[in-house]
Amino acid sequence: MSSAVTALPAAVTVMDAPAISRLAVSTYGDLFRSLPGFNVSNYGQGGIGYGLSLRGYTDAEHGRDIAYSIDGVPLNEVSSLHTPNYADLNVLLPETVKSIEIVRGPFSVEYGDSNMGGSVNITTKQAEPFASVGVSGGTQGTARGVATYSTTQGAWLPYLAFEGYHTDGYRDNSFINRYNSFNKVTTTLPDGATVSFRAQAYGTEYGSPGYASRDAITAGAISERSATNPTDGGNKQLENFVTNYSSGALDQELKGTLFVSHQFSNRFADFGGGQRVQHEDRTMVGGRVSKVWSGAIGDDIPVQVLLGSNWRTDVIEAFQAPTVGRAVSAPAVVNVGLTQTNVAGFGQVQIKPLPWLKFTAGSRYDQFIYDINDRITPGGTPNISNGIASPKVGVAITPVKWLELFANYGQGFRSIDVPAELIGNPGIQPFKIVSREGGFQLTFDRFRFLASYWTTDSANEAFQADAGLPVTFLGKAQRNGYDVDARWFVVQDPVNSVSLFANYGGVSARLVDAAPSYFVPNVPSYVANVGIDFNVATVNAQMLSGSAYVTFVGRKNLTQDGLITTSPYSRVTGKLAYSWPEGWTAFTQATWYPGDRLSEIAINFGNPVNASSADIFVSAQPTLAVLAGLTYRFPTVMAAAAPKLVTK
Numbered sequence: 001m002s003s004a005v006t007a008l009p010a011a012v013t014v015m016d017a018p019a020i021s022r023l024a025v026s027t028y029g030d031l032f033r034s035l036p037g038f039n040v041s042n043y044g045q046g047g048i049g050y051g052l053s054l055r056g057y058t059d060a061e062h063g064r065d066i067a068y069s070i071d072g073v074p075l076n077e078v079s080s081l082h083t084p085n086y087a088d089l090n091v092l093l094p095e096t097v098k099s100i101e102i103v104r105g106p107f108s109v110e111y112g113d114s115n116m117g118g119s120v121n122i123t124t125k126q127a128e129p130f131a132s133v134g135v136s137g138g139t140q141g142t143a144r145g146v147a148t149y150s151t152t153q154g155a156w157l158p159y160l161a162f163e164g165y166h167t168d169g170y171r172d173n174s175f176i177n178r179y180n181s182f183n184k185v186t187t188t189l190p191d192g193a194t195v196s197f198r199a200q201a202y203g204t205e206y207g208s209p210g211y212a213s214r215d216a217i218t219a220g221a222i223s224e225r226s227a228t229n230p231t232d233g234g235n236k237q238l239e240n241f242v243t244n245y246s247s248g249a250l251d252q253e254l255k256g257t258l259f260v261s262h263q264f265s266n267r268f269a270d271f272g273g274g275q276r277v278q279h280e281d282r283t284m285v286g287g288r289v290s291k292v293w294s295g296a297i298g299d300d301i302p303v304q305v306l307l308g309s310n311w312r313t314d315v316i317e318a319f320q321a322p323t324v325g326r327a328v329s330a331p332a333v334v335n336v337g338l339t340q341t342n343v344a345g346f347g348q349v350q351i352k353p354l355p356w357l358k359f360t361a362g363s364r365y366d367q368f369i370y371d372i373n374d375r376i377t378p379g380g381t382p383n384i385s386n387g388i389a390s391p392k393v394g395v396a397i398t399p400v401k402w403l404e405l406f407a408n409y410g411q412g413f414r415s416i417d418v419p420a421e422l423i424g425n426p427g428i429q430p431f432k433i434v435s436r437e438g439g440f441q442l443t444f445d446r447f448r449f450l451a452s453y454w455t456t457d458s459a460n461e462a463f464q465a466d467a468g469l470p471v472t473f474l475g476k477a478q479r480n481g482y483d484v485d486a487r488w489f490v491v492q493d494p495v496n497s498v499s500l501f502a503n504y505g506g507v508s509a510r511l512v513d514a515a516p517s518y519f520v521p522n523v524p525s526y527v528a529n530v531g532i533d534f535n536v537a538t539v540n541a542q543m544l545s546g547s548a549y550v551t552f553v554g555r556k557n558l559t560q561d562g563l564i565t566t567s568p569y570s571r572v573t574g575k576l577a578y579s580w581p582e583g584w585t586a587f588t589q590a591t592w593y594p595g596d597r598l599s600e601i602a603i604n605f606g607n608p609v610n611a612s613s614a615d616i617f618v619s620a621q622p623t624l625a626v627l628a629g630l631t632y633r634f635p636t637v638m639a640a641a642a643p644k645l646v647t648k
Contacts (some may be wrong), residue, residue, distance in 0.1 A: 003338075009396035009407070009408060010108075011036075011103075011105065011395035011439060011450060013102045015031075015099065015102075016098070017097060017099070017125070018535070019108075019533070020094060020097055020100070021545055022535065022575065022577075024547065024575035024589035025589075026217060026487045026611075027042070027050065027090070028090060028094070029041075030121075030573070031097075032335065033529075033551060033571075033573065034501075034529050034531060034547070034551070034573070035102065035503070036104075036484070036505060037054050037118075037503070038053070038054060038505075039051075039054075039059045039527045039576065040052055040059070041272075042600065042601070043601050044169065044170060044171060044174055044601065044619040044620070045206045045209065046174055046175070046206025046233055046234065047086065047206035047234075048234075049082075051063065053117060054477035055105055055116075055454065055456060055481070055502075056117070056480075056520070057116065058520070058521065060520075060522040060603060061081050062082065062086050062087055062088070063089075064076065064083055064084055064085040064086060064414070065085075065093075065114060066114060066118055066119065067114040067120070068087055068120045069111075069119075069120070069121050069122065070122045070124065071124055071198065071257065072259075072288050073257065073286075074238070074286075074312060075088070075089060076114045077282065078315055078415055078417070079314065079417050079418040079419060080280065080420075081280055081318050081334065082280075082418075083417075083464055084414065084416075084462070084579040085114045085417070087114075087272070088236075090178070090202075090204065090379040090618065091180065091200065091202045091238060093163055093182055095146060095148055095161050096159065096161050097125070098233075099123045099126055099313075101121040101123075102121075104454075104483065105117075105412075105613075106118070106119075106390065106392075106410040106433065107437050109364050109392050110308065110346060112342070112344050112413070113366065113413070113415045114391060114415075115138065115390075116413070116414060116456075117410045122268065123527020124198070126150070126157060127150050127151065127158070127159055128150040128159070129150070129151065129152045130484050130583075130636055131636050132632065132634075133147045133632055134147070134629055134632070135621055136587075136628060136629025136630075137462075137627070138340035138625065139627075140169055141169075141620050142164070142168075142319065142625075142627060143166050144164070144165045145163070145165075146164075146251045147162050148160060148161045149636070150636065151636035153637050155187055155189070156185050157185065158185050158456070159182075159184045161181075163179065163322045163558065165178040165180075166178075169209070169622065170225065170428075171224070171226070171619070172225055172226055172230070172275070173208065173227040174209045174325075175206060177205045177206070178205075179596060180201075181200065181201045183198065183199045183368070184197070185197055185523070187327045192247070193247035194245070194246050195243065196243070196244040197241075197242075198241070198244070199239075199241050201238075201239050202236075202237070202239075202617075203235070203236070203237040203522060204235065205234075206543075207233070208227075208233045208234065208268070208284070209227035209228065209232040210232050210269070210270050210271075210427050211271070211601075211603055212224065212617060213616075213618075214616045214618045216248035224598075224620035225620070229270040231268060231325045232268050232270055234266045234267035235266055236264070237263060237264055238263035239261065239263075239446065240262075241261070242257065242258070243258045243259070244257050245257075252292060252295035253290075254287070254289075254291045256288065257289075258287040259285070259286055261280075262282070262284075263280075264279075264280065264281040265280050266279050268323060271605065272605050275322070275326075275327070275581065276320060276322050276333075277321055278318065278319075279319040279320070280318050281317040282314055282315070282316050284312065284314045286310065286311050289309060290304050290309075291306070291307055292305070293305045299355055302350070303349065303350070303352075306347065306349075307345075307347045309343075309345045310342075310343075310344050310346075311342070311344075312341070312342045313339065315338075315339050316337070316339075316340065317336075318338070319332055319339075320332060320334035321334075321469075336373065336376075336418060336419060336423070337373040337375070337420050338373065339371040340368065340415075341368070341370075342366055342367070343366075343513035345364065345365045346362065346363070346364035347364075348361070348362030349358065349361055349393070350518065352507060355396075355398075356398045356399055356402040357396075357397055358396045358397075359394070361391075362392045362620075363392065364390050365383040365389045366415075367386075367389050368385065368386055368387065368416070369579075370383055372420065379643065380423070381426065383418075384422070384426075388430045390410070390412055390415050391411055392408070392410040392411070392413040393410075393472065394407065394408040394409070395407050402442060402443055403439055406438070407436075407438040407439075408437040409434075409435075409436050410436075411432065411434050412435065413430045414431045414434065414462075421471050430543035431457050431458070431460060433456050434456070435454060435456040436454065436455050437452055437453070438452065439452025440452075444491040445492075446488060446490075446643045447486075448485075448489050449485070449486045450485045450486075451482065451483070451484045451485075453480075453482045454480065454483075455480040456480070458478070459476060460476065460478040460632065461473065461474040461607070462474075463520070474511055474517065474560070475512065476511070476513065477509065477510065477511050477512060478506065479508065479509045479510075481505060482505070483504070484502065484503060485501075487500070488501075491536070496536045496537055498534040498535075499533055500531075500532050501529070501532070501533070502524065502529065502531075503528065503533055504528040506524055506525065507522040507524065507525060516560075516609065517608070517609055518558075519557040519559075519560055519561070519562045520557075520562065521554060521559065521560060521608060522603075524553050524556045526552070529551050532547065532548055533546070533547035533549060538578075543579045544578055544579075545578075545579070546575045546576040546587075547573075547574065548573070549576055550572050551570060552569075552572075553569055553570070553599070555568050556599070558604040558616060559607075559608055561610065562614075563610075564613060566599035567596045567598075568596075569595055569596040570593070570595060571591065571600075572593075573591050575588070576589070583632050583633040584629050584631070584632055585610070585631045585632075585633070587628065587629055587631075588627070589626070590624065590628050591625045593621050593622075597622070598620075599618075600621055601619040601621075602616055603616070603617050
């Protein structure tokens with residue numbers, strides 16, 4: 001029995017810090033590109049959230065259908081002007097990450113809002129016995145500097161990280177300037193519990209080239225690098241403070257989190273109907289507590305119980321209006337102040353009545369309370385309060401030690417977005433899904449294989465062609481697909497590791513009883529990866545490490561009738577690093593699109609059913625992006641002095 005996410009009878013992936021260090025990471029989206037089931041798209045619109053999707057959800061809506069957290073703090077921005085439950089992980093520094101846990105599907109009881117395609121839980125590091133400085137640069141005028149400081153000595157263990165970043169971007173007016181300061185200290189209390197305090201300050205300013213006509217680019221009428229509106233762009237600033245508490249062993253652990261954050265953002269964007277500004281000022285406060293009990297019924301039936309609750313309140317000022325050259329040119333279309341509170345309780349029981357049989361059952365209940373001040377139509381958007389339950393149940397059968405069979409049932413949901421959905425739809429309810437999954441996992445010393453088949457039913461599909469555009473409701477939808485994930489450890493010893501991996505996710509996302517609208521738009525028919533990662537010793541304790549993989553992405557329907565699509569495309573990604581025991585590491589990485597570069601981001605700005613090719617707008621990817629850098633690590637832990645022989 002275990003409270004670890006890997007103990008769930010579900011398709012789970014866990015990445016640790018060494019695995020992350022072998023990846024080619026230019027932006028946070030690269031952390032997920034090689035993982036099974038993920039579709040990751042770079043909008044190329046400056047410092048905004050990437051398109052991340054799992055289990056047949058669209059990559060066009062900024063990862064809103066995955067629930068994200070860092071150290072127990074939720075990242076999805078509820079009631080966002082940008083898109084409902086907008087997710088922006090640009091605040092994440094890869095150097096600070098200890099682990100990333102991914103559960104595909106709504107099967108983790110610890111996540112509520114946005115847990116439809118799955119959940120991503122990120123844990124940051126507490127301490128390392130060294131500090132580091134690094135610089136890197138590459139194509140598109142990219143430059144990055146990062147420094148960390150940590151030590152494993154003393155009563156208070158610091159982990160500090162500072163980043164400065166600039167890129168010109170591939171297209172005109174796609175620059176990004178960014179700073180990031182991560183500051184965490186951890187101490188052990190007299191009773192053995194640990195407590196961490198973390199403060200972060202992040203800021204970015206960026207340009208947005210907008211989206212260009214696919215027809216005009218392919219005809220040679222315009223350059224794929226040209227900007228639609230040179231005054232598009234925006235800025236964002238965030239500060240947060242987080243406290244984490246942990247007591248007891250993992251199978252009896254008590255955990256708690258308290259957090260407060262403030263951010264403001266402005267985005268000026270032209271989606272073909274003229275530029276508009278989206279301004280948000282958001283303060284978020286909340287907390288989370290959970291407790292695990294492990295024991296037995298009688299003397300021989302292991303049981304584990306997890307109970308917890310979470311609370312979150314967002315105080316939001318949202319304003320949207322037409323602009324010309326970033327100056328407001330017409331009355332606001334959104335001007336709302338609101339407070340949205342989410343209070344939830346969750347519980348889970350695991351029981352093993354037989355050594356080869358484990359049942360998992362749980363549920364959570366989320367209550368949402370809205371207090372809304374619609375300044376355009378006073379009283380036009382009523383205050384609401386609604387709740388939603390999301391039960392989960394699973395079974396795992398292990399007939400032999402190397403084989404596990406599993407099955408899951410889970411419900412997930414997404415809360416109502418006030419500016420994008422509730423205004424004009426006062427009777428709307430949270431968006432609810434029901435998902436089922438069955439699969440098996442083989443685990444040998446050097447070979448692992450996981451396969452699962454899943455289906456998801458959506459009560460009312462909410463579709464948004466792009467952030468800031470109107471949300472439309474498409475009715476019932478059904479998704480089904482399968483994931484396959486294999487890894488072979490060719491070399492595996494305490495010093496060297498070489499592994500080959502391959503994964504494939506096939507998806508069908510269809511509207512129910514909506515002919516001639518058959519398809520949920522912007523869902524690729526498959527995503528696959530084939531690659532290698534390695535860490536091998538060379539001479540004189542020097543190490544060669546890195547990874548290389550090819551991603552294949554299938555065709556996406558851009559209209560609900562399926563008459564206009566993207567083309568399948570591929571992407572090649574690799575990183576090579578060489579380290580010396582003196583503390584130096586040199587690395588280079590590259591991303592190459594050998595063919596189509598217009599299909600990763602392609603958006604239909606026309607009618608969702610009978611659009612023409614002239615309605616398709618894209619953001620081209622560069623053929624090749626290269627980055628190289630140098631890092632130096634130096635120890636911060638003093639070696640113990642050799643004992644002295646004293647003769648009396």
